Amino acid sequence: MIALVDCNNFYVSCERVFQPSLEGKPVGILSNNDGCIIARSEEIKKLGVAMGTPYFKIPDLIKQHNIKILSSNYALYGDMSRRVMQVLGRFTPTMEVYSIDECFLDLSGFSQDLTTYSNTIAKTVKQGTGIPVSIGIAPTKTLAKLANKLAKKGIAGNGSVLVWNTLAEPDKLLATLPVKELWGISSGLGKRLNRIRIDNVLALKQANIQLIRKQFGVVLERMVRELNEIPCIPLEMIAPKRKQILTSRSFGTRLSTLPELRAAVSVFATRSAEKLRSQNLCTQTLCVFIHTSPFALDKPSYNNAITISLDQPTQDTGLLIRTALAGLERIYRPGYEYQRAGILLPDLMPNGMQQLSLFQDDSNDNPKSERLMTVLDAINHAHGRHSIRYASQGLSARWQMRQQLKSPAYTTRWECLPIVTIN
DNA sequence: TCTGGGGTCCTAGGACCC
DNA sequence: TCTGGGGTCCTAGGACCC
Numbered sequence: 001m002i003a004l005v006d007c008n009n010f011y012v013s014c015e016r017v018f019q020p021s022l023e024g025k026p027v028g029i030l031s032n033n034d035g036c037i038i039a040r041s042e043e044i045k046k047l048g049v050a051m052g053t054p055y056f057k058i059p060d061l062i063k064q065h066n067i068k069i070l071s072s073n074y075a076l077y078g079d080m081s082r083r084v085m086q087v088l089g090r091f092t093p094t095m096e097v098y099s100i101d102e103c104f105l106d107l108s109g110f111s112q113d114l115t116t117y118s119n120t121i122a123k124t125v126k127q128g129t130g131i132p133v134s135i136g137i138a139p140t141k142t143l144a145k146l147a148n149k150l151a152k153k154g155i156a157g158n159g160s161v162l163v164w165n166t167l168a169e170p171d172k173l174l175a176t177l178p179v180k181e182l183w184g185i186s187s188g189l190g191k192r193l194n195r196i197r198i199d200n201v202l203a204l205k206q207a208n209i210q211l212i213r214k215q216f217g218v219v220l221e222r223m224v225r226e227l228n229e230i231p232c233i234p235l236e237m238i239a240p241k242r243k244q245i246l247t248s249r250s251f252g253t254r255l256s257t258l259p260e261l262r263a264a265v266s267v268f269a270t271r272s273a274e275k276l277r278s279q280n281l282c283t284q285t286l287c288v289f290i291h292t293s294p295f296a297l298d299k300p301s302y303n304n305a306i307t308i309s310l311d312q313p314t315q316d317t318g319l320l321i322r323t324a325l326a327g328l329e330r331i332y333r334p335g336y337e338y339q340r341a342g343i344l345l346p347d348l349m350p351n352g353m354q355q356l357s358l359f360q361d362d363s364n365d366n367p368k369s370e371r372l373m374t375v376l377d378a379i380n381h382a383h384g385r386h387s388i389r390y391a392s393q394g395l396s397a398r399w400q401m402r403q404q405l406k407s408p409a410y411t412t413r414w415e416c417l418p419i420v421t422i423n
Numbered sequence: 424t425c426t427g428g429g430g431t432c433c434t435a436g437g438a439c440c441c
Numbered sequence: 442t443c444t445g446g447g448g449t450c451c452t453a454g455g456a457c458c459c
Contacts, residue, residue: 030427031426031427031428032427032428033425033426033427033428034425034427035425035426035427036426036427038427038428038459052426052427053426054425054426055425055426056424056425056426057425057426072427072428074428098458098459099458099459100459101459102459183457183458184456184457184458185457186456186457186458188455188456188457189456189457217433217434218433218434219432219433219456219457240431242430243430243431244429244430244431245429245430246428246429246430247428247429248427248428248429249427249428250426250427250428253424293426294426295425295426339426340427342428401427402425
């Protein structure tokens with residue numbers, strides 16, 4: 001049996017742990033750059049605010065209902081997530097951290113009553129971290145996801161826990177669920193399924209497996225089998241190695257000039273190199289891209305990207321910056337208002353295993369670069385990110401993301417530690 | 424004025440091998 | 442009249458996830 005533990009309204013719950021006054025009130029969390037609402041409390045959902053609603057489109061609603069809006073605080077969410085996972089780790093040796101707010105636990109072979117056990121898990125997480133969770137338990141991941149959703153919505157189970165096999169008539173329930181509710185079915189697949197008269201989960205479960213394979217491919221075939229309690233998606237206990245690293249941002253204000261874009265791209269390249277080193281990886285390839293806004297239909301649009309192969313794999317910030325800027329020069333066109341840029345490293349490998357270049361005569365530089373990067377990382381770790389930097393990163397913050405409503409990094413910066421006063 | 428960021432997997436088609 | 446059979450690797454694009 002597999003349990004899916006999912007934190008309820010995770011980002012909102014993290015904020016509420018440190019601002020209990022937000023409890024019971026409508027709360028929304030914004031995407032980076034304070035763009036859209038990407039996490040919602042139950043109260044704001046009830047007011048009809050959909051996932052992904054642009055923030056600037058609902059000022060009246062916010063005022064009228066006194067909705068509390070916050071910028072994303074990923075330092076906080078990341079740390080709270082780590083704590084939740086740590087508590088969950090006490091309950092089973094085999095678990096897969098699936099996302100920042102979800103975790104699969106392998107409960108097969110447990111002799112206890114799973115409902116009781118799961119209630120204990122939920123209670124312990126709440127007590128240890130302040131975060132409320134819902135738990136769905138079933139023979140496959142797909143069904144565990146579904147059970148979790150039903151528990152959360154209060155359709156079945158005891159409010160926060162649902163063990164699939166305790167349902168008297170699961171098929172009756174499946175028949176009431178639209179196929180789009182399933183993990184792995186988005187609107188695209190959902191519409192195609194509806195066209196062949198598969199509109200609820202039961203219909204999909206009973207669909208002809210050969211036909212599904214032929215028309216929709218192996219992904220949906222696996223899903224149908226999982227609905228029939230045949231596990232096809234294994235638990236991944238060891239996180240697989242990263243396959244790519246992406247660093248990109250929308251700008252706080254549109255950028256038109258090359259110098260400003262150069263500064264932004266330098267910062268993204270620097271961040272990418274830091275990510276490489278922190279995961280002990282290096283890259284053989286760098287891709288740099290720039291976009292105008294897809295929403296500015298009245299203005300000329302331009303999207304371009306360039307992929308550059310390096311002579312040999314590297315994790316050196318200076319080399320990645322030089323490469324990225326050379327790429328930028330080639331794709332930059334004047335006369336556009338750029339909204340976003342980024343660096344993609346699509347071809348990663350473990351550091352120390354790279355194939356050296358046959359023709360490079362300065363390969364002795366490698367130890368030097370390594371020492372420099374170690375010092376750089378140590379200084380920036382001790383004194384804060386960007387304490388020392390490459391000149392090309394510049395000093396202007398004009399393009400930095402907007403994050404005007406961000407709460408303090410309560411758990412990751414000493415200056416932000418909450419202070420408790422006892423009267 | 425204002426619309427996120429970071430990932431994975433699958434498939435089809437092209438290029439190549441013997 | 443008539444021109445094989447069986448592979449691998451890479452890439453771009455689409456679909457999906459949180």
